[in-house]
Amino acid sequence: MVDHPDTHTPDGPPPVLTVKPGDAMCRLDEMADPDSRAFIMQRGEESEEILVIREGDEAFGYVNVCPHRFVPLNWKPHVFLNYDKTRILCVVHAATFDKRDGSCLGGPCPGQALEQVALRVENGVIFLAD
Numbered sequence: 001m002v003d004h005p006d007t008h009t010p011d012g013p014p015p016v017l018t019v020k021p022g023d024a025m026c027r028l029d030e031m032a033d034p035d036s037r038a039f040i041m042q043r044g045e046e047s048e049e050i051l052v053i054r055e056g057d058e059a060f061g062y063v064n065v066c067p068h069r070f071v072p073l074n075w076k077p078h079v080f081l082n083y084d085k086t087r088i089l090c091v092v093h094a095a096t097f098d099k100r101d102g103s104c105l106g107g108p109c110p111g112q113a114l115e116q117v118a119l120r121v122e123n124g125v126i127f128l129a130d
């Protein structure tokens, strides 16, 4: 586990950690491949929930807001992928999005995309970009 001031619960899903630009978020190997995880991104006084998708040795980040109705994509913490984990899913009206660029692949959001959040991966650790 990446050294982080927030505590971990021994059972159940990991807590939704708050991260700032430049912070280490988690190790790639703490997530299944592929998998998703939620974080709170804090920039100054502003904060918003983001999701991170692990895909092999890469990670992709998005703001957790569906472009269809501007609501969160998920109902369960950290769960943002469809059943076979091939796409990001909005559970409200079943829009699906590309894991690698956030573009809408199906559902009521043609031509739209999730807002990307810049991440970087160094030595197997995912960081929120500065």
Ligand code: FES
Pocket: 066, 067, 068, 069, 070, 071, 073, 090, 091, 092, 093, 094, 095, 107, 108
């Ligand atoms: S709110 Fe996401 S598909 Fe409608």
